[in-house]
Amino acid sequence: MNMAVEDARREDAQMGNSQIENVPTENTTTTQPCALCELTGGDNEIAEAVNAYVLENMGRVHLREMATQVCEQINKIPGKNMTPAQFEEHVRHHMRHQRVVLSMLLDDLLGVAGRARDACVVVDSETSAQHVDAKMLTAYLKTIDSINALYRSEALRERRE
Numbered sequence: 001m002n003m004a005v006e007d008a009r010r011e012d013a014q015m016g017n018s019q020i021e022n023v024p025t026e027n028t029t030t031t032q033p034c035a036l037c038e039l040t041g042g043d044n045e046i047a048e049a050v051n052a053y054v055l056e057n058m059g060r061v062h063l064r065e066m067a068t069q070v071c072e073q074i075n076k077i078p079g080k081n082m083t084p085a086q087f088e089e090h091v092r093h094h095m096r097h098q099r100v101v102l103s104m105l106l107d108d109l110l111g112v113a114g115r116a117r118d119a120c121v122v123v124d125s126e127t128s129a130q131h132v133d134a135k136m137l138t139a140y141l142k143t144i145d146s147i148n149a150l151y152r153s154e155a156l157r158e159r160r161e
C-alpha cells in the first residue's frame, strides 16, 4: 500500500473521520448475478453436469483448473457468463454442500498450518541464533489437530473411498 495513503487513513481514524466508513461496501463486492446459482435447479443440462463435476471432484482437482473447465462450459450457454473469480466465489460462498465446505476449510487450515510452521523458528537478526516461538508452535499444533479432525470426519472419509 502507498505509504501516503496509509498515513492519511491513520490520520482519518485518529480524528474520528468517518469518510472511509461511508464508502458503500457494494464497491468491493461483485453485484453481477451468479450464473451457476441462477442455473442450478433448473433443467439446464450443462449446469447440472457442472454441479455434478464440482461435487465429484472437489478436493481432487485444483480449484483453478475446475474454474477453467467450468467457465468454459457455462460460457457456452447463451446469455450466461462466468469468470474464474466468480466461480471461486460460488464455491467458497454460495455452495453449502458439506463436502465443498469441508474441502474449503481444509484448504484454509493447510494455508494457516504452513504459515504457522514457517513462523515457528525465529532467527535473531544480530546473532543468527535460532529459537522456537512457543506461541506459534502452539498455534501450529492446534491447526494440525483441526486438520486431523477434518480427516476423521465422515465426509472426507467418503471422499477418499
Ligand SMILES: [Zn+2]
Pocket (backbone or CB within 6 Å): 034, 035, 036, 037, 038, 089, 090, 094
Ligand atoms: Zn453462485
